[in-house]
Amino acid sequence: MTEKVKITSGHWVLVAALLASAFACFLLIEPYVNSIVMAFILSLLMFPIHEWIESKLPQHKNLVSFLSCVVLTFIIVIPLLFVFAAIVQQGTVFSQNVYYWVTHGGIQEVFAHPWVVKGLSVVNTYLPFEEIQPQEIAQRVAQFATAFGSNIVGFSAKILGDATNFLMSFFLMLFVLFFLLRDHDKIISAMRHILPLSRSQEDKLLNEVEKVAKSAVMGSFLTAIAQGLAGGFGMWLAGFPGLFWGTMMGFASFIPVVGTALIWIPATIYLFITGDTTWAIFLLVWSVAIVGSIDNLLRPLLMQGSAGMNTLMIFFSLLGGLHLFGLIGLIYGPIIFAVTMVLFNIYEEEFSDFLSKQDNS
Template sequence: MATKFQTESRHYVLIIALLLALYASYLLVAPYIGAIVLAFVLSLLCFPVHQYIERKIPGKPNLVASLSCLLLVVVILVPASLVFIAIVQQGIVFTKQSYHWLSTGGAEQLMQHGAVQRTLDYVNQISPAGEISGESIVKQLTEFSSGFGKELLNFSTQLVGDITGLIFGFVLMLFILFFLLRDHEKIVNSLHWIIPLSRSQEEALLSEAKTVARSAVIGSFLTAIAQGIAGGIAIAIVGLPGLFWGTMMAFASFIPAVGTALIWIPACVYLLLTGDWPWALFLAIWGVVVVGSIDNVLRPLLMQGSSGMSTLLIFLSLIGGIQLFGLIGVIYGPIIFALTIVLIRLYTIEFKDFLAQQDKS
């Protein structure tokens, strides 16, 4: 009896010490958790390509992992850098043009439009706040345009100034990715050995984590890219900077409920008020039919592997993940929800007899 008590005591002490050590280890890597998670997700996305290279060059795991990482750099980093430079340049040009239009009286002429005047009169009648005038709107637009240009310049300057941190984060992500690709089998086998569950339960958890991480990235980011491209094409057709606003539309697609409408609706209003109502109608139809259908069709299609999660759960996981973790929450949220569903499913199987007995009592 005493021996059994001593054994159980040692087990509890060991588990408590292990949990404390794991928590301390988490605190050590917490500043770099973004790079770790990104490397994990990229390893899932790149692993089929890595396996293909491994079949072509067998017996050289270090070389294969290095080639996979190098391919990722060429495919992602180089185009992304060129696009980012073009976006900043186009954004600065657009901001200067907007400020020039505002300062030369373009906004005053727009405020004298009959539809604008009727709208302001109606708003002033029903609004409990103070009276809104065209002059105050022009002043606010001028301040916003000037401030937006400064913020854009400050952002690009800050980004260039923080280039050391960006390079460090990217190199750290590549370093982690190298070992995740090279030692994939060892890592999976170690997890199977450490996790105190049956092999079928471990397979269910690990398989779901892989599936959801892959589908979350593909579903969210590819949908954002597709909406940005589709919206940017329409924006360019109507005569506005397509690359800049298309990119803004891609980022806006992550905003729950509003999404890309945050960009194309104001653009439609601007075109309508400036007299280009055919282009405003075209952009509105394009935004609803083309850009909207991408979000309604493509995102659920790409994320359908998420543990049989309903559209409601996917939506809640995305908005909750973004609210709690920021942009990386589009990965964290679905993974947390999906693993919770799998654990509930395993719980119901493991305690089936007990739950049935409780249900009858």
């Protein structure tokens, strides 16, 4: 028979002091929470590789963790550097081509297209807007294109600053990852000891967090990579800078509802207007059939680790996470939902007799 613990006023003081100090610690690490969370999630993904390296060097925990971090660096950073350099090069060429096209009468050719003329006529006749003048739009676009050259210098500086911040966050994440991999067993044991739950409840909670964290990363980021590759290939075949627009499609895939259509719809319209009807039809079919099907098939397949969550819950966890936390919210949202569901299950098990009695009353 288990002995009941008598709660005294001293215990409440201790709990209050513990909560206050924990909150103070959170304020100290708050600027680095994203790096710590990403280190935790990457430690789950890297652990099979880490275990394989550890089996070869069982007596060298520090070296094994260091080698695991080196492997991760080569997997992530080195390809990113090459991709980033290519994106900057293609983006610069594309901006120069746009500037040349606008300043050499390209926008006037667009407004002279029969479809555009007819469309503007319908808009000006039936819709309750002020009359749209093609000359005013062309003038504004030309002004924007003229200013674009100077703006791109500031944009490049911003990209450089963001890249510097990314590297700093990445190395901080590696530092945390090193200790998470090295002391994995100690950390899990400490968490189990502190949580006031039974072993089966702890297993359920930790297993669900691990599954959802993995599936959120796989579902969101691998889907973005796949859509970026497929979309970039289609854009390249249609005559656009493939790597640049493929990367833009990868980022656009994180936007709920709209997704990659934010990129390929304007590109398709541009091809139709400029007379490349065959390539416009190709890009339209390719984007809907191939790029769109990746999101519809691959994301649910990769996120099936969230077994307790249906499609609607996954959608709102992603949407809400993105709104509250930004891009990292694509991971935070599903984890928060999953932990809440596990706690509800534990609550249901603990109070099953009471809940059954209430149902029958």
